[in-house]
Amino acid sequence: MAVMSQPSGTAPVDRVRLEALRYAVNDEAVQYVAIMRQFTSGLSGLLSDQSAAEVTTRLSEDGIELDDDTVEARLSYLVEHGNLARSPRETEARSLADYLRNRARYQLTQRGELVHRQVEELLGHSESAREVSSEMLGGILAGLTTLSRHDRDSIGRADPEALARDIGTVFAQFDRLVHSTREFYAYLTQVLTRYDLDRDEFQAFKTALVDYLQRFVDEVQRHMPQIADTYASVAPLIPALCERANSGQRLLDLDGTTARRATGLSPEDWPSLHAWFAGGGGRSSDADVVRQLATQAMRSLLANLRRIASSADREHGRYADLVRLAGWFDTSADDAAHALWATAFGLHPCRHLSFVADDPERPVSPTTSWWVAPSAEVPLMLRRSGLRSVHGRPSRTVDYSAAKAARVSERAESERGRAAALAELASLRGRIDGVRLSEAARTELLEVYAACLAQGGGSPSAQGPLTAPIPHSDHELVIEDAPGERSVLHGPSGRLEFVDRALSVRRVGEASGEASGAPTAAREVSRVGGAS
Structure with missing residues (x-):
């Protein structure tokens, strides 16, 4: 994909937009996510506005009990950070109580819908392998081939909607290919960095890596030259194709400007496709990088294989042991879990030790927290072995009589x-x-x-x-x-x-x-x- 340079730091407008993410990470995130789901669940919630009383009722149906004042405060917080907006629709009330209960209504904003969609995707994400959509390579090649059959005369006679559909299909397939490739290599990196793969995990991972990754690399290598050549034939026609695809009936924004359309219907979107398959601007293509990453993955796999082969007779990871211990904790009662903790880690309950205070006139209160109390001078023998007995002869008492006599003489002379x-x-x-x-x-x-x-x-x-x-x-x-x-x-x-x-x-x-x-x-x- 084409990489655009960003200035250092974050603009004030960008910081305001990022405020919309706060509700998902604060202390009341569970409540905020549940409230946002009331506005984003299904298409029916997108054009509707709701009052705090209505949101409270729907939350209680989902098992979340909140009072109206708390829900009103949560809705105001979401309005403040741009996730919701106050509805301008007037409220019809038959009584003063209905007016006070429904005086403020809220509706979803475009920014709030985008942010919550990403939050739900993150919450539903699982740390498992996902296949690369390599079948999109053939679709991208077929779509570019169809577009390359046009010339300037046929573009002028083409149906704008059909042309926009062909271009949008190519870029939808391209976006899916790039997204799935990133997810697959992110999972691959997570597994390869583990130093505690046992033999069974290594065998399963080796089969998936050697077979599946090699097939994907072969697919990319086979389609990359064809897609690059086809793109070269389509490149001179890109401005005309986009202009004709946008010549149909278009949606206008409130300020009179044309609304943003799907990716690919603007000439500025096409360089990312060219950079992925052919490179440009002094950089290699992303398809070449995919093959290089596959080679690095193979090397990491061989490094793990050498480690497992050389450590057949000794312990090479504690991952399985820790997972087994976690299972024991999960199925143990409280008393057994405490005993298991002390046995496994040697962390027994704390014991309060008593020493003579350094300053008897200002002793530390026993209720003083250990966080703020001064550090105790623990004897070396007690700190190392837990024994309070003193070994060896006590040191001789230092004689300060000569020094005292010298100081007294100096004082008398003065x-x-x-x-x-x-x-x-x-x-x-x-x-x-x-x-x-x-x-x-x-x-x-x-x-x-x-x-x-x-x-x-x-x-x-x-x-x-x-x-x-x-x-x-x-x-x-x-x-x-x-x-x-x-x-x-x-x-x-x-x-x-x-x-x-x-x-x-x-x-x-x-x-x-x-x-x-x-x-x-x-x-x-x-x-x-x-x-x-």
Whole structure:
């Protein structure tokens, strides 16, 4: 068949059309299929419209009990997805109850009929072999031969209906041939891919494959050259044949365009026939592909034959065993089926194991689902052999005393360094400006400075300076607002300058005037000459 290229992705219109398939795969598919059968069973349902009450009555006759509201919801769903449409016919009601019951009527759409026909075909399909309609090859050749006897003069005198019948018959036979060939090779692929064919199945399949498939390939090989040559003689007449076949009385669509007719009555349908028997466009014919697939099937059959011959003394498939086991399950009572399951697969009922929780303060509740509960740490011996006993000597307890002593020593050294820094800071009596501090004392000063600002809301105010105690001493840091002044500190990491701030250290409870006098000896030692 001719293959037409499709753009990548799905157009929005195509996605809307595919919505019509949803009813066959959702949770209420049984109900939807039963409702659609009320509209598609026989030809009488195609031109009729039905209300929800009528559909409910017919469903109850088929053994499906649904209330009117549920059926109304199902019908609205089918309308939404394009399978049904609301009927424009007015409802005749003798009472308000009749009007409420029959106010909405539904009818089948063209898309809904096509989709449900495919659904019914799929539901009725069986996984069995179907013969190839090879007898259609002779009919196709005869039909093309009849058409090839025409010339342009005889085409103009031919009956349009008879000509359309001859063309439609050729393409109906061609469509049946292609469809049956696809079904046969799909079944063939399903069987050849099985690795567990036993000897009896192989013998039956070999006979069918070797005999039947070879006859079909011979039929295709015999008719293919004749059909290709006959098509070549008909090809120049195809436009004239289609034009004459369409010259009779035609059905017009609602928009005035000519309705679509059967396959073959348009010149665009003929290349698919030519491609199947003669190829074209740089591709081989589908008839040649049929013969190549037959050769591949023969090779697969020989591969299965070699496998069966080489595995005469050993197991080569569990298909028969599994089918036999499934039969036992089908005929067993519930208790026997559970025992058979445990024996065949070794899957015994689950056992809840108890372990000490990793976090005794937050244990997992026994009602917690296993899906959301944290994974339990199962000991290796229990996981592998199911034994809880511990084998071998227990490992020696690790001695962490040395590490603990080292951490305690580090902590004591850190505390001594901090105490020395705080003592250095407390020794700065009076105004702090132009002094040099160690790095540790500078860090402690910034910590006290931050605590002082936090207590006062961020900055000193007109009500008074801000103060904060220096830890491990009887002194405190005082911060005063001093516009235009700067307090400068020096240290190993650089120069620190406080703008519009006056910093001083005084004893707790000491007045600010007492601490603003002459600097102490420690202050004189730490002051840097020339600093501003």
